[in-house]
Amino acid sequence: MTDKLTVKNLFKVFGPNPEQAIELAKQGVAKDEIYRQTESVVAVNDVSLSVKERELFVVMGLSGSGKSTLIRCFNRLIDPSSGEILVDGESLTNASDEELRQLRKNKMSMVFQHFALFPHKTVCENAEYGLKVRGIPRRERREKAMAALEAVGLDAWADAYPDNLSGGMQQRVGLARGLAVDPEVLLMDEPFSALDPLIRREMQDELAGIQSKYKTTIIFITHDLHEALKLGNHIAIMKDGRFVQVGPPEEIVTAPADDYVAAFTHDVDRGRVLRAxxxxxxxxxxxxxxxxxxxxxxxxxxxxxxxxxxxxxxxxxxxxxxxxxxxxxxxxxxxxxxxxxxxxxxxxxxxxxxxxxxxxxxxxxxxxxxxxxxxxxxxxxxxxxxxxxxxxxxxxxxxxxxxxxx
Amino acid sequence: MANGPDNEQASGFGKFIADLPESLSLSYYDTLPLDDWIEWFVKDFLVPNFRPFFQAIQWPVHQVLTGLDVFLQGIPMLLFALIVALFAWRVAGKGIAIFTLIALLFIDLIGMWEPTMTTFSMVLTAVIFCAIVGIPTGIAAARNDRFATSLRPVLDIMQTIPPFVYLVPIVMLFGVGLVPGVIATIIFALPPIIRFTNLGIRQVQSEMVEAGFAFGATKRQVLWDIQVPLALRTIMAGLNQTLMLALSMVVIAALIGAGGLGETVFTGLGRLDVGRAAIGGIGIVLLAIVMDRITQAMGEGESERKENWTFTGAFKRVFMGSKQTAGQRQ
Missing domain, CATH: 3.10.580.10 (CBS-domain)
Structure with missing residues (x-):
C-alpha cells in the first residue's frame, strides 16, 4: 500500500514571532518557555507522519495538545508555519488557492466535533453540500447524498431539518456529508466526543464498516485513548504539539515510549487491545x-x-x-x-x-x-x-x- | 458654622479663578474660523462643482419615490387596507391583521389617509435605499476588519449628529421637497442596517464557515450559501431598526418641505393647533406600530421555521402564507 498523506517536520506557530519560536522549538525549548520569550504559541511542533492508503490513523491528545490545529493543517484550513504536507506525493504547502480548493473539493472532506450542519438546509441538502460545491447536477447529487445517508442509516430523515434530529443522528448527517463526496481522505475532528457514551460506541462500531465500504483513508482525532485503541490501525499520541509515540495499538499499550504514554495506558483494558x-x-x-x-x-x-x-x-x-x-x-x-x-x-x-x-x-x-x-x-x-x-x-x-x- | 472656613476657602478659590487673566484662554488670541471654512466648503466648493453629481444621486430616489407615491395615492383606500391586513395575517397572524385593518381604517376616518400614504412611500423608499446601500456595506465590513474599524467612527457620527445639522447642506445640494427629505432620512436611518449586517455575518459560527471551506467552497459560495442565510435574522432586526428610525425622521424631514404626516404635525405646531398636531402624531404612531409588528414578525419567523431561513423561504411565506409552509414540514 502506498502513502496517501505524508507530513514532514510540520510546525504551526500562533503569534508574532513564528521564525524565532520554531528555532527555539527545534532546540528543544519547552512550550511555556518559548511563549515567555517570543509571545508565540507553538501549537504543532515538528510533526512528521505518513498515513497509508485506506488506513485509519488516529491522533490522540488532550485538549490543548494541538491536535485540532494539526488536522486543519492537512487541508490547510490553517496554514502551517513551516514543513511539508504531501497528498499522493504532491506537495500541498505551495499550492495556490485554486489548487487548494480543487483538492478540498475532490479529495478531502471533513467531519466536525460539533457537527457544523447548516440549520437552514435539510438533512439531504446538508449531505449534498460537497457535491453542490463541485457543481454536480441536482438529481445526481441527490442520488449520491441519499446513498451516503443510507450508509449511515438516515435515509428516512432526508427532508427533515438538522435541529429536529438528536445529537447522534446529527453527527451521522455530518458523516454522510463527508462521505457523499466519496473522499480519498476523510478528516474527522473529534467526531464522537459530543455524543452520549452508548451512541458513541454504536458509531465507533459502524465506522470500520463504513470505511471499508467507501474505501477511504481516515485521519481521526480524539482525546479518548479507548476510542483510539479501538479504531486505529496506527495511533499517534500527541502532547504539547509533539508526537510522543506513533505505533499500532498493541505497541502503545505494551511498550509505551515514556511515562506520559504509560500513564494513559495505565488503566486500559488490555484484553480489548491485544490480539491473539x-x-x-x-x-x-x-x-x-x-x-x-x-x-x-x-x-x-x-x-x-x-x-x-x-x-x-x-x-x-x-x-x-x-x-x-x-x-x-x-x-x-x-x-x-x-x-x-x-x-x-x-x-x-x-x-x-x-x-x-x-x-x-x-x-x-x-x-x-x-x-x-x-x-x-x-x-x-x-x-x-x-x-x-x-x-x-x-x-x-x-x-x-x-x-x-x- | 462648621463649614464656615470651607466656604471662605471656596469663595477665595472662586475669586482666584475669576481673577485669572483672560489671556489664559486660547480664544483671547485668535479663533479658528471653522464655521467659515465649512460654509465655504459647502457653498463655494461642493455646490458649484458637484451639483450634477448630487442631482444624479437624487435621480433613482426620485424615481422610486414618485412611483410608490403615485401607486399608493392611486389605489383605493379600502383595497389597500385589505391587502396590508392580508399580508399582516400571512406574516404575523390574526391579531396583528385585525389591528392593522382597524388602524388603517381609523387613519382614513380622521382624514389622514393621503398624508399617511405620502409618509409611507417616503419611509419605504428610504428603507429600500438603506438596504441597497447598507447590506453590502455591512457584508464588506464583516469581511474586512480594517474597513470595519474605519467605518465605525463614520457610523458613530451619523448616529449622534443632530439631523438639523445636515439639513442645511442637504437643502443647498438637493433643494427642498420630498426627495431631499428622503435623502436626509436615509442618512439618519442607515447605521443600524450596516451594524446589524456586520454583526450578523460575524456571529455565524466559525465551524459552519470552516465546513464550507473544508468542502472547497469559494469565499462567495460561503457568503451566499452559509453566512448570509444564517445572518438573515439579525439583518432583519437591523432592517426593523432602520424602519423605525426612518419613521421618527418624518417630522424633521418636514422642515425641509417633505410632505406627509410630518407636515401636518409641523403646521399644527406652527399654528399652535393642538388637534391638528395630534392627529398627525396619531397617524405616525399607528403607521409605526403596524410596520414594526409586521417586520418583526418577518424576522421572528426566520427563527421559528427553519425552512424559511432562505430568501426563497421568506418570499414563499409572504406569498403562500405561514400556515401552509409550516404544514409542509410534517
Whole structure:
C-alpha cells in the first residue's frame, strides 16, 4: 500500500514571532518557555507522519495538545508555519488557492466535533453540500447524498431539518456529508466526543464498516485513548504539539515510549487491545504419526510445559495431550490415540478478552489462520500475565495528568 | 458654622479663578474660523462643482419615490387596507391583521389617509435605499476588519449628529421637497442596517464557515450559501431598526418641505393647533406600530421555521402564507 498523506517536520506557530519560536522549538525549548520569550504559541511542533492508503490513523491528545490545529493543517484550513504536507506525493504547502480548493473539493472532506450542519438546509441538502460545491447536477447529487445517508442509516430523515434530529443522528448527517463526496481522505475532528457514551460506541462500531465500504483513508482525532485503541490501525499520541509515540495499538499499550504514554495506558483494558497474534508463541509440537506417550513426556520435561499440541503430517493441529492424561497409560501408546482431539482454537485477530473462556480450561489455545494453518499457541498463563503487566510498566504516575485516560 | 472656613476657602478659590487673566484662554488670541471654512466648503466648493453629481444621486430616489407615491395615492383606500391586513395575517397572524385593518381604517376616518400614504412611500423608499446601500456595506465590513474599524467612527457620527445639522447642506445640494427629505432620512436611518449586517455575518459560527471551506467552497459560495442565510435574522432586526428610525425622521424631514404626516404635525405646531398636531402624531404612531409588528414578525419567523431561513423561504411565506409552509414540514 502506498502513502496517501505524508507530513514532514510540520510546525504551526500562533503569534508574532513564528521564525524565532520554531528555532527555539527545534532546540528543544519547552512550550511555556518559548511563549515567555517570543509571545508565540507553538501549537504543532515538528510533526512528521505518513498515513497509508485506506488506513485509519488516529491522533490522540488532550485538549490543548494541538491536535485540532494539526488536522486543519492537512487541508490547510490553517496554514502551517513551516514543513511539508504531501497528498499522493504532491506537495500541498505551495499550492495556490485554486489548487487548494480543487483538492478540498475532490479529495478531502471533513467531519466536525460539533457537527457544523447548516440549520437552514435539510438533512439531504446538508449531505449534498460537497457535491453542490463541485457543481454536480441536482438529481445526481441527490442520488449520491441519499446513498451516503443510507450508509449511515438516515435515509428516512432526508427532508427533515438538522435541529429536529438528536445529537447522534446529527453527527451521522455530518458523516454522510463527508462521505457523499466519496473522499480519498476523510478528516474527522473529534467526531464522537459530543455524543452520549452508548451512541458513541454504536458509531465507533459502524465506522470500520463504513470505511471499508467507501474505501477511504481516515485521519481521526480524539482525546479518548479507548476510542483510539479501538479504531486505529496506527495511533499517534500527541502532547504539547509533539508526537510522543506513533505505533499500532498493541505497541502503545505494551511498550509505551515514556511515562506520559504509560500513564494513559495505565488503566486500559488490555484484553480489548491485544490480539491473539501479539502474544502467541511458536508451538512445540508432537507428531501424530511418530510420537508415543513416553516420548511426549520426555518432550514435556525438555521444554518445561505440561501440555503440547499434536500435529498431523500437514502440520495442522490434530489435538493436544496433557501430562496427567499420559500418566495412566502405557509408555508405548501411540500419541494419536491418547490425545484429546477437541482442542480450543482461535484466529490471530481475536482480542484477548474473547479468549478468557477458552483459557479457563488451562489448555493452550491454538491460533489458526483462515485457511487452517497452525500459527502458534496462546498460553493461558501468558494471557493473564499480559492483562496484569500494566502495573509494572506504568511507573511514575505523578507526572501525568490525572484522569487522563477515562 | 462648621463649614464656615470651607466656604471662605471656596469663595477665595472662586475669586482666584475669576481673577485669572483672560489671556489664559486660547480664544483671547485668535479663533479658528471653522464655521467659515465649512460654509465655504459647502457653498463655494461642493455646490458649484458637484451639483450634477448630487442631482444624479437624487435621480433613482426620485424615481422610486414618485412611483410608490403615485401607486399608493392611486389605489383605493379600502383595497389597500385589505391587502396590508392580508399580508399582516400571512406574516404575523390574526391579531396583528385585525389591528392593522382597524388602524388603517381609523387613519382614513380622521382624514389622514393621503398624508399617511405620502409618509409611507417616503419611509419605504428610504428603507429600500438603506438596504441597497447598507447590506453590502455591512457584508464588506464583516469581511474586512480594517474597513470595519474605519467605518465605525463614520457610523458613530451619523448616529449622534443632530439631523438639523445636515439639513442645511442637504437643502443647498438637493433643494427642498420630498426627495431631499428622503435623502436626509436615509442618512439618519442607515447605521443600524450596516451594524446589524456586520454583526450578523460575524456571529455565524466559525465551524459552519470552516465546513464550507473544508468542502472547497469559494469565499462567495460561503457568503451566499452559509453566512448570509444564517445572518438573515439579525439583518432583519437591523432592517426593523432602520424602519423605525426612518419613521421618527418624518417630522424633521418636514422642515425641509417633505410632505406627509410630518407636515401636518409641523403646521399644527406652527399654528399652535393642538388637534391638528395630534392627529398627525396619531397617524405616525399607528403607521409605526403596524410596520414594526409586521417586520418583526418577518424576522421572528426566520427563527421559528427553519425552512424559511432562505430568501426563497421568506418570499414563499409572504406569498403562500405561514400556515401552509409550516404544514409542509410534517
Amino acid at each position: 497474534e501479539s502474544i502467541m508463541e511458536a508451538p512445540v509440537t508432537l507428531q501424530a504419526g511418530k510420537d508415543t506417550a513416553s516420548s511426549a513426556v520426555a518432550r514435556m520435561d525438555e521444554v518445561g510445559q505440561d501440555c503440547l499440541y499434536v500435529v498431523d503430517e500437514k502440520g495442522q493441529p490434530a489435538g493436544y495431550v496433557r501430562r496427567d492424561m499420559l500418566a495412566e497409560i502405557p509408555g508405548d501408546t501411540k500419541i494419536s490415540s491418547a490425545m484429546e482431539s477437541n482442542y480450543p482454537q482461535t484466529d490471530p485477530g481475536r482480542f484477548l478478552f474473547e479468549l478468557y473462556e477458552q483459557c479457563a480450561e488451562g489448555v493452550p489455545v491454538a491460533v489458526q489462520s483462515e485457511d487452517g494453518k497452525f500459527l502458534g499457541v496462546v498460553q493461558p498463563s501468558q494471557v493473564f500475565t499480559e492483562l496484569v503487566s500494566e502495573e509494572s510498566t506504568a511507573g511514575s504516575q505523578d507526572k501525568a495528568p490525572a484522569g487522563a485516560a477515562q
